[in-house]
Every structure is written in structure tokens, then in C-alpha cells.
Amino acid sequence: MTRPAAFALASALALAAVGAAGCAPVVAQTAPAPAPAAATPAPAAFTLAPLPYGYDALEPVIDTATMTVHHSKHHQAYVDNLNKAVAADPALAGMTIEQLVVRAGTLPAAVRNNAGGHWNHTFFWETMAPAARVGAISPALAAAIDAQFGSMDAFKAAFKAAGTARFGSGWVWLIVGADGKLAITSTPNQDNPLMDVAEVRGTPIIGNDVWEHAYYLKYQSRRADYLDGWWQVVDWGKVSARYAAANAAR
Numbered sequence: 001m002t003r004p005a006a007f008a009l010a011s012a013l014a015l016a017a018v019g020a021a022g023c024a025p026v027v028a029q030t031a032p033a034p035a036p037a038a039a040t041p042a043p044a045a046f047t048l049a050p051l052p053y054g055y056d057a058l059e060p061v062i063d064t065a066t067m068t069v070h071h072s073k074h075h076q077a078y079v080d081n082l083n084k085a086v087a088a089d090p091a092l093a094g095m096t097i098e099q100l101v102v103r104a105g106t107l108p109a110a111v112r113n114n115a116g117g118h119w120n121h122t123f124f125w126e127t128m129a130p131a132a133r134v135g136a137i138s139p140a141l142a143a144a145i146d147a148q149f150g151s152m153d154a155f156k157a158a159f160k161a162a163g164t165a166r167f168g169s170g171w172v173w174l175i176v177g178a179d180g181k182l183a184i185t186s187t188p189n190q191d192n193p194l195m196d197v198a199e200v201r202g203t204p205i206i207g208n209d210v211w212e213h214a215y216y217l218k219y220q221s222r223r224a225d226y227l228d229g230w231w232q233v234v235d236w237g238k239v240s241a242r243y244a245a246a247n248a249a250r
């Protein structure tokens with residue numbers, strides 16, 4: 001059928017339908033209503049980035065199985081559950097992870113816990129590097145640690161004490177406070193020092209995960225041994241850059 005012919009036929013059918021509707025009694029609609037078009041799902045607000053190194057890159061300090069499960073299962077679950085929680089509350093649409101974290105005390109527990117879980121783990125992966133590739137501490141940070149704690153060894157001992165004292169699950173942190181001074185603090189669950197609910201607030205520059213899922217396969221109940229060994233894979237170059245940025249932002 002040519003296009004003009006098809007147009008003429010369609011027009012005739014349309015006119016006939018109008019005419020029929022105009023004089024026919026109203027009858028119940030028997031044809032099924034067309035199904036609404038499937039809504040295009042919104043893209044997930046948050047995604048899990050790959051590790052900046054391989055799952056086996058922190059051996060023997062952190063074993064491959066622990067790294068694999070920790071990143072691909074635990075961290076993935078925080079991301080997935082955060083996306084679900086945010087999707088359920090339009091008021092949170094478009095917020096960054098940092099915007100969620102700083103107002104955690106005003107948010108539902110599912111958002112607070114999973115936003116913290118996502119932020120904390122991203123920060124944790126980036127705190128570490130393979131032992132052969134960790135950077136050197138900056139003179140400024142080394143001096144600040146000496147000034148605040150007496151020595152690097154004394155700092156590590158205090159950090160370990162805070163990590164072992166954390167009852168249950170949580171994190172231990174080195175932060176830069178509002179006064180510019182370094183401080184060690186610990187948070188429960190997936191809270192962190194950026195949160196409005198933190199007992200001690202500040203800008204984290206080191207964070208260690210002391211949940212059992214971070215160390216149990218290799219260290220079992222020996223959290224203190226995990227805390228001791230962990231320093232071998234702390235990237236002091238990265239930590240020093242964070243220290244400089246925290247001071248520059250004050």
C-alpha cells in the first residue's frame with residue numbers, strides 16, 4: 001500500500017470510530033488496559049570501586065581469602081544496602097557519600113550504617129598498599145606524631161591499645177582535630193569521626209577496620225597481632241598527603 005493510500009485508510013477508520021462512539025451506548029471496556037511502560041530503573045547511586053591492588057597484594061599480612069570476601073562480599077553488601085536505603089527516601093536523592101556521613105545522626109539506621117560502611121571501607125583500601133610499594137612518611141607528619149605521642153613507637157602502641165579496647169566491632173582512627181592536633185579515636189560499628197554522632201570528631205588520615213571479618217581467617221581471635229602486622233601495609237605516602245590536605249583545609 002502506498003503512503004497516501006495508507007493515510008487515507010487510517011483516516012477513514014478513525015472517522016468511523018468517532019462516528020460509532022458518538023451514537024453507540026457506552027459499554028463496559030472489555031479489552032485489557034495496556035500495561036504501563038516499565039519504568040527505567042534509576043542508576044545505582046553508589047558503586048563499588050575495584051581495589052587499587054590485587055586481592056593477594058597484601059599477603060602475608062592480610063591473606064587473599066580475607067581480602068576477597070571483605071571487598072567483594074562485605075563492602076559490596078554495604079553499597080547494595082545503601083542504594084536500597086537511599087532509593088526508599090527521596091529526600092536523600094543526589095547526596096554524596098560525604099553528605100550522608102556528616103548528617104548520619106539524622107538519618108535512618110540503615111543509611112547511617114551502610115553509608116559509614118561504604119565510606120570507611122573505601123578509605124581503608126586506600127590507606128593500604130603492598131608492603132613493597134608503601135610510600136614514605138613526610139617530615140611534617142613525622143614531626144607531628146613525635147610532638148603529639150612522643151615517638152612513632154609510642155603512637156603505634158597507643159593506636160594498638162585503642163584498637164584492642166574497641167569492644168565488638170568498629171574502627172580505630174588517627175585524625176586531625178579542629179585544633180590541628182593529631183588524635184587517636186575509635187568508633188563503634190560503621191561510624192567514623194566525620195559523623196555528627198562521633199564522640200571525637202576530626203578528619204581521618206588513618207583508619208583500621210577491627211571487625212572480625214577483617215582479620216579472623218588468618219588471625220582468629222588475635223586482634224592485637226593483626227594490629228601489629230598491619231603497619232607493614234600502611235601507605236605512609238598516602239597518609240602524609242591526607243595530613244597535608246587536612247591542614248590546608250583548616
Ligand SMILES: [Fe+2]
Pocket residue numbers: 070074121209211213214
Ligand atoms: Fe570491614
